[in-house]
C-alpha cells in the first residue's frame with residue numbers, strides 16, 4: 001500500500017495508465033543496481049530515485065575530478081576528490097528521502113558482482129570499462145537478471161537490454177566477443193559531448209522503468225544507435241552468435 005506522501009509525490013506518473021498505483025508499488029518494491037556513476041549513471045540514478053525505485057545500489061570506486069563536471073550532473077564543484085558513490089547517495093537521498101540508497105565505493109569485480117547481483121532485480125550498466133561490462137554480462141546471464149547497457153563516446157551513443165530470464169536471449173558477448181575489440185577509447189581519451197549522455201542515460205532509465213513495470217521493452221536484444229550530430233536513432237536486431245563463449249547460442 002502506498003502512503004499518502006507517496007501518492008502525492010508520484011501522482012503525475014500514477015495517473016498514467018501504464019503505471020497506476022499497482023505499477024508504483026512494483027517500483028517501490030524494486031531493487032536496482034547502477035554500475036558506474038559517471039555521465040550515464042548520473043541521469044540514470046537521478047531519474048530512478050525520483051521515480052521512487054525502492055532500493056538503489058550505487059557502485060563506483062572513483063572520486064570526483066574537476067574534469068567530470070562537464071557531464072556528470074550528480075556532482076558539484078565542492079565534491080572534488082570525494083567518493084562518487086557516497087556523494088551520489090547523498091544527492092539521491094536529498095532528492096527523494098522515501099527510498100533506500102546504498103553506496104558501494106568499490107570496483108565492480110566479477111566476484112563482487114556474483115555476490116551482489118542475485119540480491120537485486122535489475123542491473124543498469126553505466127560503466128565505460130569493457131572488462132566490467134563483460135563481467136556484468138556473464139553474471140547477469142548466470143543469475144538470470146535483466147540488464148540495460150549503454151555507452152557514449154564523442155557524439156555517438158548506444159543502448160541495448162537483455163532479458164536473461166529467457167534461455168533464448170542473446171548476450172553482450174554475442175554482439176562484441178571479449179578480446180576481439182581493439183584497444184577501446186573512453187571518454188577521458190576521446191572526449192564526449194555532455195547532453196548525448198543525458199539522452200542515452202534518460203533512455204536507459206526509461207527502459208529500466210519499463211522492465212520493472214512489465215511493459216514492452218523496445219531495446220530488448222535490439223541495439224539502438226544514436227548520433228547526436230544528426231539526431232538519428234537506428235535500431236538493429238541482434239542475432240544470437242553460435243560461437244558465443246558466454247551463451248553458446250544455437
Ligand SMILES: [Zn+2]
Nearest residue numbers: 171174244247
Ligand atoms: Zn552470447
